[in-house]
Amino acid sequence: MNLLFDFGGVIVDLDRERCIAAFEKLGFDVRPYLGTYAQAGLFSELERGQVSVPVFCERLRSLCGAPQLSDRDIVQAWEAYLTTIPEERLEMLLKLKKTHRLFLLSNTNAVHWAQAENTLFRYRGLGVEDFFEKCFLSFEMGVEKPAPEIFLRTAEGIGCPPGEILFLDDSETNCLAARAVGMQALVAPARSGWLPYFDEAGRLVEPLPAL
Secondary structure (H helix, E strand, O other): OEEEEOOEOOOEOEOHHHHHHHHHOOOOOOHHHOOOOOOOHHHHHHHOOOOOHHHHHHHHHHHHOOOOOOHHHHHHHHHOOEOOOOHHHHHHHHHHHOOOEEEEEEOOOHHHHHHHHHHHOOEOOEOHHHOOOEEEEHHHHOOOOOOHHHHHHHHHHHOOOHHHEEEEEOOHHHHHHHHHOOOEEEEOOOOOOOHHHEOOOOOEOOOOOOO
């Protein structure tokens, strides 16, 4: 079985309130742009790769009328949304990799993915490439979940029929969209709630919730 994981809320913990507070210090209300499972407006454009990070920062300075803000000020505020990947999840991914092919599919952006590569997946001398065979990222693909295209292109990139993929995401909407193209899908509760789907050896526990 090929396992396909979401990133935000499933692998990495998110802190919406911390992010809101960080942007408030810059004089910007980010709340209208923060969705539960996808972003809106300028932030969605960043997640679809339609704007670069420098353009994103320039447009945000314009939105909040604060030309004195540096790109770094804005990037650090956006980084505040991601917190940490608990060790128990990283250890489970390493176990799963022994018996499954592991992939990642995320609505994410260049800022957060740099965090993932440079900090969040740095564990025991390992990096993100040691956990996932390949990562499918919205800002590189130009499309976001739950669009059918992103799931079909991911299956093509994995090199197998959609039915041979088990997708784990914290959004029921995204799981329904994955099932609509033929994938199996499980809602993966936040805060490590998906860990009980697997035993200590990294095998799927039966019976699982309805796929």
